[in-house]
Amino acid sequence: xxATGTPQARAAAPGRRRVRSGRVGYxxxxxxxxxxxxxxxxxxxxxxxxxxxxxxxQLVGLGNFTRVFADYRFGSAxxxxxxxxxxxLISLMVLVVTLALMLHGRLKRTSAAVRFICYxxxxxxxxxxxxxxxxxxxxxxxxVGPVLRAVGxxxxxxxxxxxxxxxxxxxxAFWTGAGSWIVIMYGALNxxxxxxxxxxxxxxxxxxxxxxxxxxxxxxxxxxxxxILAFAGGxxxxxEPQLVGTASFGQVPDDWSPNQLSYQYAFVAADFNxxxxxxxxxxxxxxxxxxxxxxxxxxxxxxxx
Amino acid sequence: xxxxxLITACANADPNRAGAxxxxxxxxxxxxQDPASEITVWVDATRTAAVDAYRKAHPGVKIKAVTYSGGAxxxxxxxxxxELFDRTGEGWPDVVWPNVQDLAWATTGATPFAAPLDxxxxxxxxxxxxxxxLDQCTVGGKVYxxxxxxxxxxxxxxxxxxxxxxxxxxxxxxxxxxLGLRVAKEHPGYLVGxxxxxxxxxxxxxxxxxxxxxxTGDKTVTVDLQDxxxxxxxxxxxxxxSAGALGTRNKWDTGFIKEQAAKILMMPGPAWYxxxxxxxxxxxxxxEIAAAAPLKFAADTETWTGAVGGGMWFIxxxxxxxxxxxxxxxxxxxDPGYTAAAATYPAYGPAATGWLAAQQASGYYxxxxxxxxxxxxxxxxTKWAVSTLYSQEAIYAATMVPxxxxxxxxxxxxxxxxxxxxxxxxALGYKVN
Numbered sequence: 001x002x003a004t005g006t007p008q009a010r011a012a013a014p015g016r017r018r019v020r021s022g023r024v025g026y027x028x029x030x031x032x033x034x035x036x037x038x039x040x041x042x043x044x045x046x047x048x049x050x051x052x053x054x055x056x057x058q059l060v061g062l063g064n065f066t067r068v069f070a071d072y073r074f075g076s077a078x079x080x081x082x083x084x085x086x087x088x089l090i091s092l093m094v095l096v097v098t099l100a101l102m103l104h105g106r107l108k109r110t111s112a113a114v115r116f117i118c119y120x121x122x123x124x125x126x127x128x129x130x131x132x133x134x135x136x137x138x139x140x141x142x143x144v145g146p147v148l149r150a151v152g153x154x155x156x157x158x159x160x161x162x163x164x165x166x167x168x169x170x171x172x173a174f175w176t177g178a179g180s181w182i183v184i185m186y187g188a189l190n191x192x193x194x195x196x197x198x199x200x201x202x203x204x205x206x207x208x209x210x211x212x213x214x215x216x217x218x219x220x221x222x223x224x225x226x227x228i229l230a231f232a233g234g235x236x237x238x239x240e241p242q243l244v245g246t247a248s249f250g251q252v253p254d255d256w257s258p259n260q261l262s263y264q265y266a267f268v269a270a271d272f273n274x275x276x277x278x279x280x281x282x283x284x285x286x287x288x289x290x291x292x293x294x295x296x297x298x299x300x301x302x303x304x305x
Numbered sequence: 306x307x308x309x310x311l312i313t314a315c316a317n318a319d320p321n322r323a324g325a326x327x328x329x330x331x332x333x334x335x336x337x338q339d340p341a342s343e344i345t346v347w348v349d350a351t352r353t354a355a356v357d358a359y360r361k362a363h364p365g366v367k368i369k370a371v372t373y374s375g376g377a378x379x380x381x382x383x384x385x386x387x388e389l390f391d392r393t394g395e396g397w398p399d400v401v402w403p404n405v406q407d408l409a410w411a412t413t414g415a416t417p418f419a420a421p422l423d424x425x426x427x428x429x430x431x432x433x434x435x436x437x438x439l440d441q442c443t444v445g446g447k448v449y450x451x452x453x454x455x456x457x458x459x460x461x462x463x464x465x466x467x468x469x470x471x472x473x474x475x476x477x478x479x480x481x482x483x484l485g486l487r488v489a490k491e492h493p494g495y496l497v498g499x500x501x502x503x504x505x506x507x508x509x510x511x512x513x514x515x516x517x518x519x520x521t522g523d524k525t526v527t528v529d530l531q532d533x534x535x536x537x538x539x540x541x542x543x544x545x546x547s548a549g550a551l552g553t554r555n556k557w558d559t560g561f562i563k564e565q566a567a568k569i570l571m572m573p574g575p576a577w578y579x580x581x582x583x584x585x586x587x588x589x590x591x592x593e594i595a596a597a598a599p600l601k602f603a604a605d606t607e608t609w610t611g612a613v614g615g616g617m618w619f620i621x622x623x624x625x626x627x628x629x630x631x632x633x634x635x636x637x638x639x640d641p642g643y644t645a646a647a648a649t650y651p652a653y654g655p656a657a658t659g660w661l662a663a664q665q666a667s668g669y670y671x672x673x674x675x676x677x678x679x680x681x682x683x684x685x686x687t688k689w690a691v692s693t694l695y696s697q698e699a700i701y702a703a704t705m706v707p708x709x710x711x712x713x714x715x716x717x718x719x720x721x722x723x724x725x726x727x728x729x730x731x732a733l734g735y736k737v738n
Binding site: 054060061063064066067071072073138139140141154155156157158161162248249250251252253254267268269270273 | 317318381384385388410501502503553554555557558559560561563564694695698699702703706707710711728732733734
């Protein structure tokens with residue numbers, strides 16, 4: 001769907017836009033705006049309010065923040081998620097773009113089938129795809145058990161050892177999430193006018209040079225868009241550690257990621273204000289990174305992509 | 306200036322300053338009663354059978370069962386929901402099957418969620434529970450829950466293998482260790498226990514009377530893993546670990562079941578291991594598994610043992626039909642017919658006889674487990690605090706299990722474990738001393 005926002009579509013749009021301008025447009029936007037207000041803006045405002053008050057509704061300034069910063073779990077949770085995000089964003093950026101370029105270039109004949117296969121794991125709902133991984137990661141039950149045993153892992157407990165977790169969650173996230181991004185990147189590559197590629201080829205550019213000098217720069221906004229969403233999603237990692245923790249009989253601490261820590265605050269310590277403070281920290285981080293990506297890639301600039 | 310104001314502004318941000326005791330429970334004031342009203346019982350999936358059985362035995366009673374995450378380890382659903390109901394002023398269930406962490410909040414405060422049962426349940430019934438069984442239900446001299454079952458630890462062993470190897474069943478932890486070291490030499494691969502499960506400390510360190518967490522007040526705990534009663538167990542386990550006679554995988558792990566379950570020679574553990582673990586989980590053939598008295602330390606004069614589980618029932622202090630609620634909770638914990646067929650050892654003394662008779666009639670065991678289980682039931686060391694807001698199981702699983710499975714010794718991890726408990730307790734508002 002996103003992939004159809006291509007120059008052709010845009011070129012065809014102005015004529016129609018004039019006809020249907022006005023109220024109908026507002027109607028379409030209204031549906032989104034109302035939902036955004038109800039389930040986006042209002043909860044954020046509520047979290048902001050909770051984060052500066054205590055359970056009796058009194059203002060406490062930054063008290064909740066200093067309290068969660070001092071929590072012994074805060075640093076480790078953000079260190080975990082930082083390492084995970086680094087691995088996940090780099091692998092996502094490098095592999096998705098490479099795979100999309102390959103599908104678009106060399107593998108053009110089989111590309112539709114391959115794209116479908118890439119996308120397939122993403123069609124599983126989040127939790128159920130993690131459940132599949134729980135089986136894959138158990139050397140005894142896994143179809144890839146011999147590989148795991150060759151690495152020296154003989155039990156599920158060894159596989160989910162603390163130092164392996166960021167890599168494991170990256171693999172799970174890549175498997176479930178990268179497919180749809182490959183499809184989107186493929187669509188974006190289709191949006192690059194053939195004449196541009198043609199001209200480059202005439203000028204003597206090889207496939208690698210075309211990819212590096214033409215295609216990747218022209219995909220810049222799409223890559224930034226992917227990074228923003230992947231960062232926001234990755235920073236909120238919850239299902240993976242929670243489920244792997246449950247399945248490994250608690251070997252993954254229940255406060256591994258910041259979102260889990262926030263959950264611990266809210267539903268174990270019944271401290272919604274502390275939970276809100278962590279949520280606000282995540283919000284600020286995600287907004288900050290999104291802002292960097294937006295300005296670096298010129299996501300909101302009008303004109304050529 | 307502004308920053309300083311922001312940080313120190315107005316009110317205190319900390320909802321539970323360490324150690325601050327909650328207000329003592331005031332006199333119990335029941336809600337207006339309506340003896341004809343329907344009662345709602347919140348249970349986990351396993352316990353829906355209890356409601357069905359009660360309904361069958363009492364066709365006239367209006368009773369509704371709601372399944373929730375219940376006793377599941379670490380579930381905070383009950384607390385979350387009750388806090389919500391406290392705000393809206395309605396919706397509380399009449400009877401609940403809680404998990405053990407719920408005791409920490411449901412029995413304390415000015416108006417505890419759990420109703421005190423001293424005046425609601427007949428004294429004769431309360432006195433019928435196994436000695437010590439109601440201790441964890443008792444706060445400030447009042448009984449807040451009815452124990453459903455006990456999970457007293459005993460020494461399970463494979464009689465067929467023991468006879469075949471020509472070994473004597475040990476009676477002390479020291480003998481158990483010596484035998485374990487012999488097993489490692491003479492029959493490598495066979496196990497005398499496992500330390501890779503979240504509940505392992507409930508077997509070894511509870512049995513050793515180690516002060517892993519002792520409640521000294523509402524919100525004060527003692528945590529001292531350098532106590533001699535802790536280090537003696539760590540020193541006992543370490544040689545067995547390095548010799549390979551103790552499993553480091555979780556006993557429910559698919560890998561463990563596939564590769565090691567058939568090699569269990571001995572396994573200290575709770576009363577329910579017999580049917581739930583050996584029979585249903587490991588499919589150990591009938592006539593092999595037997596139970597012996599819980600192990601004691603040679604230096605101790607008395608035997609104390611730990612427990613892995615053991616459920617309970619709360620009656621809501623908001624119930625509008627306390628009579629029906631009490632009748633349900635009493636029936637499911639004391640009725641001879643129902644408890645005899647239950648999966649776990651009844652906490653109500655007189656009910657245990659019927660349960661043990663039924664267990665024995667199954668013909669599964671290689672010896673008469675009755676006397677052993679009955680003897681162990683009142684020997685659960687009651688100072689071990691299971692009813693803290695934090696779960697010992699979660700802490701052990703996250704800190705000790707990965708360390709032990711990577712080859713570290715128990716003794717080397719005692720400080721790490723101590724710190725993990727102290728951190729968790731402090732974060733939840735406990736004062737640790």
